[in-house]
Amino acid sequence: MKEFNYIIKRILQMIPVLLVVTVVIFAGMRLIPGSPAITMLGDHATPQAVEEMNEKLGLNEPLIVQYFLFLRQVLTFDFGNSITLNAPVWDLFKEKAVVTLTLTVMTGLFTLVISFLFGYIGGISRNKVVTKTVDTAALIFISIPEFWIGIQLMMIFGLKLGLFPVGGWGTTWGEHLHSMVLPAIAGGLGTSALMIRNIEEEILKIRRQDYVDFAYSKGLKKSVVRNRYILKNVMVSTITLFSMRIVYMFAGSVVIETVFALPGLGNLLMQAILSRDYSLVQGLVYIFAVIVLVMNLLTDISYSFINPRIKLE
Amino acid sequence: MEYILSVKNLKTDFVDGDQVVHAVDDVSFDIREGETFGLIGESGCGKSATCRSLIGLLKENGTVSGGKVIYKGQDITHLRFGEMQKIRGHEIGMIFQEPMTTLNPVVKIGVQLTESLPDTMNKGEKRKRAEELLRMVGISDAAQRLEAYPHELSGGMRQRAMIAIALAGEPKLLLADEPTTALDVTIQDQILKLLQRLKRDLNMSMILVTHDLGVAAQVCDHIAVMYAGRIVEKADVHTLFHKPRNPYTYSLMCSLPSMVKKGQRLEPIEGMPPNLKEMPAGCAFAPRCRYCEKICAEKTPELEEIGKGHYTRCHLWKKLEHVEGIVEREG
Numbered sequence: 001m002k003e004f005n006y007i008i009k010r011i012l013q014m015i016p017v018l019l020v021v022t023v024v025i026f027a028g029m030r031l032i033p034g035s036p037a038i039t040m041l042g043d044h045a046t047p048q049a050v051e052e053m054n055e056k057l058g059l060n061e062p063l064i065v066q067y068f069l070f071l072r073q074v075l076t077f078d079f080g081n082s083i084t085l086n087a088p089v090w091d092l093f094k095e096k097a098v099v100t101l102t103l104t105v106m107t108g109l110f111t112l113v114i115s116f117l118f119g120y121i122g123g124i125s126r127n128k129v130v131t132k133t134v135d136t137a138a139l140i141f142i143s144i145p146e147f148w149i150g151i152q153l154m155m156i157f158g159l160k161l162g163l164f165p166v167g168g169w170g171t172t173w174g175e176h177l178h179s180m181v182l183p184a185i186a187g188g189l190g191t192s193a194l195m196i197r198n199i200e201e202e203i204l205k206i207r208r209q210d211y212v213d214f215a216y217s218k219g220l221k222k223s224v225v226r227n228r229y230i231l232k233n234v235m236v237s238t239i240t241l242f243s244m245r246i247v248y249m250f251a252g253s254v255v256i257e258t259v260f261a262l263p264g265l266g267n268l269l270m271q272a273i274l275s276r277d278y279s280l281v282q283g284l285v286y287i288f289a290v291i292v293l294v295m296n297l298l299t300d301i302s303y304s305f306i307n308p309r310i311k312l313e
Numbered sequence: 314m315e316y317i318l319s320v321k322n323l324k325t326d327f328v329d330g331d332q333v334v335h336a337v338d339d340v341s342f343d344i345r346e347g348e349t350f351g352l353i354g355e356s357g358c359g360k361s362a363t364c365r366s367l368i369g370l371l372k373e374n375g376t377v378s379g380g381k382v383i384y385k386g387q388d389i390t391h392l393r394f395g396e397m398q399k400i401r402g403h404e405i406g407m408i409f410q411e412p413m414t415t416l417n418p419v420v421k422i423g424v425q426l427t428e429s430l431p432d433t434m435n436k437g438e439k440r441k442r443a444e445e446l447l448r449m450v451g452i453s454d455a456a457q458r459l460e461a462y463p464h465e466l467s468g469g470m471r472q473r474a475m476i477a478i479a480l481a482g483e484p485k486l487l488l489a490d491e492p493t494t495a496l497d498v499t500i501q502d503q504i505l506k507l508l509q510r511l512k513r514d515l516n517m518s519m520i521l522v523t524h525d526l527g528v529a530a531q532v533c534d535h536i537a538v539m540y541a542g543r544i545v546e547k548a549d550v551h552t553l554f555h556k557p558r559n560p561y562t563y564s565l566m567c568s569l570p571s572m573v574k575k576g577q578r579l580e581p582i583e584g585m586p587p588n589l590k591e592m593p594a595g596c597a598f599a600p601r602c603r604y605c606e607k608i609c610a611e612k613t614p615e616l617e618e619i620g621k622g623h624y625t626r627c628h629l630w631k632k633l634e635h636v637e638g639i640v641e642r643e644g
Contacts, residue, residue, distance in 0.1 A: 309464050
């Protein structure tokens with residue numbers, strides 16, 4: 001019951017946040033120079049043509065009216081049609097979401113495997129050389145921007161070795177997954193490096209805790225102490241970092257999708273911004289905001305499962 | 314005489330930066346079967362390091378650099394990990410000072426209790442045994458507590474749970490490292506009585522590390538007083554409290570309200586224990602000692618036997634011969 005109240009409370013708290021989001025997107029879009037009419041009609045369009053197009057798109061209404069029209073769309077979850085693509089925003093979102101979702105899941109999986117593997121090795125090893133090597137490698141990958149890693153991966157594994165496609169998303173699920181390998185690595189290395197450092201530090205800290213000494217003093221096997229005492233406690237802080245980063249991965253798909261020419265939400269949003277497609281940008285950013293808020297809520301709920309000291313209240 | 318544990322010339326070093334610190338320096342003592350042996354002294358004098366050295370549970374920068382620990386005739390000083398795990402918990406158990414940090418915060422009490430039970434028991438038997446252990450340490454609603462996480466228990470309850478967990482492997486010797494220090498005075502007494510009862514009922518021997526002379530007087534059979542990593546006086550509890558022959562032991566007693574005679578002033582020990590990195594020449598206690606003479610600053614005293622089973626490390630112990638009748642008052 002407490003849990004239920006907590007969730008309701010959190011959902012109610014989202015409302016003001018989302019209202020602020022609508023104002024920011026709306027104002028932001030109108031502040032960038034250029035207009036959808038000119039983009040659609042080209043630089044040589046006559047002033048009348050532009051005027052007619054503005055009329056048709058409803059852009060001649062006062063801004064405040066336009067804002068409330070947008071707000072009505074938001075409240076009814078009907079985001080209207082894209083100005084430039086002539087299709088409902090919601091349908092465009094659904095179509096592209098598959099790509100971005102697949103990318104996020106694959107990036108997340110890659111990150112989890114890599115970071116726990118190397119973080120664990122670096123943290124548990126008493127060999128200074130091993131720890132230093134893992135540390136240094138992690139520091140390097142934290143510092144390299146992901147688009148650059150993406151380009152390097154494309155050159156080596158795409159062009160030179162021909163193992164993976166350098167762009168696009170294919171048509172079958174086999175091709176989809178195949179084409180996601182390089183983007184997932186490019187998008188996940190930075191986060192992996194961050195998490196490796198975090199896991200390593202946590203293990204070093206937890207290894208010195210009294211409860212680990214107590215566990216050894218009970219005559220437990222090394223594997224039990226490592227799994228039940230060290231790893232389980234490492235999870236508590238690491239999962240916080242991971243969930244923050246997975247939201248970032250989803251929202252930050254723009255860069256990777258652009259580099260690898262993946263037809264996902266990031267790519268769609270990029271096009272929409274370049275063509276000043278007001279309704280599409282507004283709709284997409286709003287949906288992104290909702291998704292981020294929901295993911296944050298899910299994360300907070302998941303904490304209470306991993307860390308029994310946290311109560312949902 | 315049958316000894317369950319013999320410690321011979323134990324030395325433990327800690328590496329601190331580029332310096333090596335002798336936290337435990339040439340410490341020897343024997344534990345008889347069924348007795349409670351007290352290691353007492355101020356904090357930082359090497360009591361805990363001694364205790365942890367016995368079962369190889371030193372922090373990462375510490376090593377046993379010399380001497381022997383002999384448990385039931387077996388040298389366990391430098392056992393391999395796998396061999397040591399057979400001793401730990403099942404022969405020699407240990408309880409720690411801070412119940413708050415000694416239990417795994419993300420695992421239920423029940424799991425922490427059952428994990429060191431033998432694999433020959435099935436799930437139901439383990440559960441039953443776990444409940445039994447909790448009841449044994451005075452936790453009444455045992456079945457319910459098995460499902461609790463450490464943070465859901467009070468401080469005293471956690472300490473009881475920790476004791477139950479340490480006893481799950483049925484150790485014959487229990488190392489209790491300041492088991493009551495982190496607790497309220499009323500709870501301290503309960504836990505102390507509990508430990509004494511368990512020791513008797515389960516036929517255990519115990520090493521009690523404490524800085525509290527009152528506690529030591531109450532439960533110990535033999536006591537070793539430590540100062541700056543060395544034993545400075547060692548005797549049975551009666552001799553130690555009635556005929557202290559080391560100025561440090563005597564000073565400790567004079568600073569304790571429950572130890573001095575009515576009407577006598579309490580006398581705190583001036584100064585601080587020496588920094589182990591910069592040990593003074595001669596006797597380590599000399600700078601704080603009220604009996605100090607020239608020889609004390611020049612020559613390090615040896616531990617000498619001055620009566621049957623009574624050892625002291627002092628050049629001038631004869632000066633203390635008049636000291637007698639330190640009154641132990643109950644409570």
